[in-house]
Amino acid sequence: MKRIDTSGYSCPEPVLMTKRALKSSGQGLEVIVDNVASRENVTRFAQATGYSVGCVSEGSRWILTLTK
Amino acid sequence: MVRLTHTVKTSGCASKLPVGDLNAILSTIPPMEDEKLLVGFETSDDALCWDLGDGRVMVQSVDFFPPVADEPYDYGRIAAANALSDIYAMGARPAVAMNIMCFCSHMDLEVMRDILLGAQETCRQAGCVIAGGHTIADATIKFGLSVTGFTTRDRLWTNRGARAGDLIVLTKRIGVGVANTMIKAGEADAGFTREVLDGMMELNRSACELASSFEVHAATDITGFSLLGHLYEMAHSSGLTIEIDSSAVPVYPQALEGARFGFIPQGAYSNRDYLEDKVLIDEGIDRALCDLFFDPQTSGPLALAMDPASAEDFVSRFSGVGAVIGRCLPEREKAIVVRA
Numbered sequence: 001m002k003r004i005d006t007s008g009y010s011c012p013e014p015v016l017m018t019k020r021a022l023k024s025s026g027q028g029l030e031v032i033v034d035n036v037a038s039r040e041n042v043t044r045f046a047q048a049t050g051y052s053v054g055c056v057s058e059g060s061r062w063i064l065t066l067t068k
Numbered sequence: 069m070v071r072l073t074h075t076v077k078t079s080g081c082a083s084k085l086p087v088g089d090l091n092a093i094l095s096t097i098p099p100m101e102d103e104k105l106l107v108g109f110e111t112s113d114d115a116l117c118w119d120l121g122d123g124r125v126m127v128q129s130v131d132f133f134p135p136v137a138d139e140p141y142d143y144g145r146i147a148a149a150n151a152l153s154d155i156y157a158m159g160a161r162p163a164v165a166m167n168i169m170c171f172c173s174h175m176d177l178e179v180m181r182d183i184l185l186g187a188q189e190t191c192r193q194a195g196c197v198i199a200g201g202h203t204i205a206d207a208t209i210k211f212g213l214s215v216t217g218f219t220t221r222d223r224l225w226t227n228r229g230a231r232a233g234d235l236i237v238l239t240k241r242i243g244v245g246v247a248n249t250m251i252k253a254g255e256a257d258a259g260f261t262r263e264v265l266d267g268m269m270e271l272n273r274s275a276c277e278l279a280s281s282f283e284v285h286a287a288t289d290i291t292g293f294s295l296l297g298h299l300y301e302m303a304h305s306s307g308l309t310i311e312i313d314s315s316a317v318p319v320y321p322q323a324l325e326g327a328r329f330g331f332i333p334q335g336a337y338s339n340r341d342y343l344e345d346k347v348l349i350d351e352g353i354d355r356a357l358c359d360l361f362f363d364p365q366t367s368g369p370l371a372l373a374m375d376p377a378s379a380e381d382f383v384s385r386f387s388g389v390g391a392v393i394g395r396c397l398p399e400r401e402k403a404i405v406v407r408a
Contacts (some may be wrong), residue, residue: 011249015329044328
């Protein structure tokens, strides 16, 4: 599964990075986020576009798994 | 042309420091007291109020923030409307103002001129005179005004006079923070962008002037601390609970969609985090609508606590977007209750 890292970016950039990555990845996507706003916003975007979202915390960041 | 909002990380009142951090520091600094100081910073009100001793009260506030619009002229107008709003929120009329500008040395000076001209135009509409200011060089642009206004002691509004039984009236739509995030992301169409910019430029003057013909028990303006944050301050200062009808709050419909798709500014999450234990939200309310209730507003509406007859009369006579969104109840466990 393709993975992108949005660490260091602030909103709305992580959502836009996710949107771009999903266009070229039909198989789902892993998104690394490093703050609560990005975690919540990427989750909202994925859910609004029909994906299920899994979330695993890893130190000071989270790995979101987006699948259809 | 440089898009001003792309030169900064956060826009408008979404750039405020998290209120929890701010309060942690401010609570360690003893407030200065003076018998002429009618309102200081201890009740989180919109401006300081100074008794002039002849029945008049001087009201003073300062507000500035990074660009919230791409066009310098629009940015100047919005920053001015936002700064003037603090004066209107106290029931006063702005009289004089001074510019506060942080400007980047590498940027075209025409940008600075257009920001100042925009602010001047809005102040002219408000009947307020800008006379001078202060400018420093900085890595990113910031602009705003220090504004001085006047009212009388019997017409001074604060956020602490709401009474059980009062209705809460709101005078503009909310959702501006989400809208600005959508604009920055290129996810807002031209029509919506214009509507939001015009909304932020709109002065709270007519709302203030119309409300002045009624007895207003408490007032505030809704800015970076969000609808629920500023109403919490009013409820807390007044010693009561405010119950909000979630379906009655006027919002930008496109901002609701934007929140659903995750275009929510960081400040909304800081606001939610701070308010979590102070607010009770009914189950079943649309999550995106709740997001807008925590959304930091720039140049947002006035929120007015008035007796029911006055509130209904105000809304029927107000030419802008005016709505009764809630009511004041005797103090309960939570200061804010949001009903489905």
